[in-house]
Amino acid sequence: MPADPSPQAESRDAVDVLIVGAGPTGLTLAVDLARRGVRSLIVEAADRPFTGSRGLSLQPRTQEAFDDLGVMDALREAGSPLLPMQTWRNGCRAGEWRLVERDPQAPVSRYPVQWLMPQWRTQQILQDRLLALGGAVEYGTRLTALRQSDQQVHAEVTQTDGSRRTLTAAYLVGADGGRSTVREALGITMKTEGGPLHAAVVADVRLDGLDREHWHMWPDGPGGELLLCPLPGTDQFQLTAPVGDEDSDPCPQRIRELIATRTHLPPTAVTDVQWTSYYKPRTALAERFRDKRVFLAGDAAHVHPPGGGQGLNIGVHDAYNLGWKLGQVLHSNAPDTLLDSYDAERRPAAHDVLDLSAQLYRLGRKPEGSRERARHRNRLTLLSVHYRDSPLSTEAREQLTPTILQAGDRAPDLAYTPADADAAAHDTPRQLFELLTGPHFTLLAVDSTPPPVPPTVRTLQVTGGALAQALGMGLFLIRPDGHIGLATHNRAHLERYYTKVGLAAD
Ligand SMILES: Cc1cc2nc3c(=O)[nH]c(=O)nc-3n(C[C@H](O)[C@H](O)[C@H](O)COP(=O)(O)OP(=O)(O)OC[C@H]3O[C@@H](n4cnc5c(N)ncnc54)[C@H](O)[C@@H]3O)c2cc1C
Structure with a gap:
């Protein structure tokens, strides 16, 4: 454009x-x-x-x-x-492994x-x-x-x-x-912050001779490791390799040389070098x-x-x-x-x-x-990033157990069944994020009765279940970015909070 x-x-x-x-x-x-x-x-x-x-x-x-x-x-x-890693040594496959295993303790996410x-x-x-x-x-x-x-x-x-x-x-x-x-x-x-870090090149290349189901790595090449990751939706691979300062302007020929010296692939395996960049991280x-x-x-x-x-x-x-x-x-x-x-x-x-x-x-x-x-x-x-210390996070409940989510935390994407008996009977359990999606605020009333809210705020009343267990009892105002802004038992706190975020009636 x-x-x-x-x-x-x-x-x-x-x-x-x-x-x-x-x-x-x-x-x-x-x-x-x-x-x-x-x-x-x-x-x-x-x-x-x-x-x-x-x-x-x-x-x-x-x-x-x-x-x-x-x-x-x-x-x-x-x-x-994320693809499984494939280590190569002496031209042979030398082990498949995962760069990051899933953490069973991580917050639930879709x-x-x-x-x-x-x-x-x-x-x-x-x-x-x-x-x-x-x-x-x-x-x-x-x-x-x-x-x-x-x-x-x-x-x-x-x-x-x-x-x-x-x-x-x-x-x-x-x-x-x-x-x-x-x-x-x-x-x-x-x-x-911190000390110097080694420089590296990154390049997008087309090449023959590698499968696209693995992120390939040669850990012991002369001059350092070299990695080739298939780029989804393309026929290219992303190359990353630590290099010295002399490689600050990596031309396609240098990329071919790096592949030929650090992997078992010949320089002719590289059919195209689309994009190259040198970076000195800081x-x-x-x-x-x-x-x-x-x-x-x-x-x-x-x-x-x-x-x-x-x-x-x-x-x-x-x-x-x-x-x-x-x-x-x-x-x-x-x-x-x-x-x-x-x-x-x-x-x-x-x-x-x-x-x-x-x-x-x-x-x-x-x-x-x-x-x-x-x-x-x-x-x-990044699921556990929280804003508990922010001036915008108001946790007004007392004597919380350590596992209870608090103001400033990411609201959890857990299943809920609406408190209303009729809705619960006709509705299958839903995930909270279905309700949060969109630019609005949301008021959750957990094991409590929701007060009337400003017109742009959505309300959900929840009784029991996984969501109630994670949050504990109270009124929760969820910000549009999915963090809990206010957690309280007191409706008057809501009115004060509305002023802070532009939800109060004029
Ligand atoms: C090799 C490598 C691998 C990486 N891998 C990852 C990864 O796996 N995951 C990850 O999260 N991050 C990764 N990063 C970091 C990531 O690429 C950057 O953090 C990201 O690009 C930052 O996005 P940005 O929009 O803030 O800035 P940029 O992407 O740098 O965009 C800034 C834009 O501003 C424009 N601009 C600059 N000056 C002006 C001006 N005066 N007027 C108008 N326009 C201007 C520039 O042209 C540019 O388009 C990697 C970085 C590198 C180098």
């Missing part, structure tokens, strides 16, 4: 939310805003959509968010579950395993959804400068043909990647995620090494956290303080997996690391 100077494009020069960067973070945010009727525009410096496979794995919690945003069916059709998907395809599916919802992406449009007043943000953009214009928005979100111009314009520093966190009307999200706010497959996923969750809050402030008179909770919730969540990503990156994908990886498998799913 090239930059488009039509009158329609001019009408986009003033929007509610300007998103900088059409990576997975920016696209997820735009989809969430579009389904809320918030006018947004993505400006993207590149002339066309991203074409590399880079961020391959979608974690269970990300799949849940994508389900809610209406893209999971397409992602399931185009992707595959998407229990990592899902493999080339990043370009994830982005394409998100963009298709965005366009179907009436949203827009302007390619070939680079943000070069910004300034903000009390009411607005003004963004200078330069298009591929050299022309410039100023866009105006109520809020701006920098989802413009690790070298973020937005972050730099705000003067927000990144705090680098671990860094922005000192803050908000500056007045401007927010940082995704790699612009935190940079992860690819160990454990977290970077793309954490960015998607930033967007999922911010989207509903912007929607409530712009359309429902929620106070501006609601937006402060974005930094309060997402900075600790990103920080929590930075070390882990570096640790898993150092460990590599060798079978010897299986026990260590298994220790962290629950964290990697």
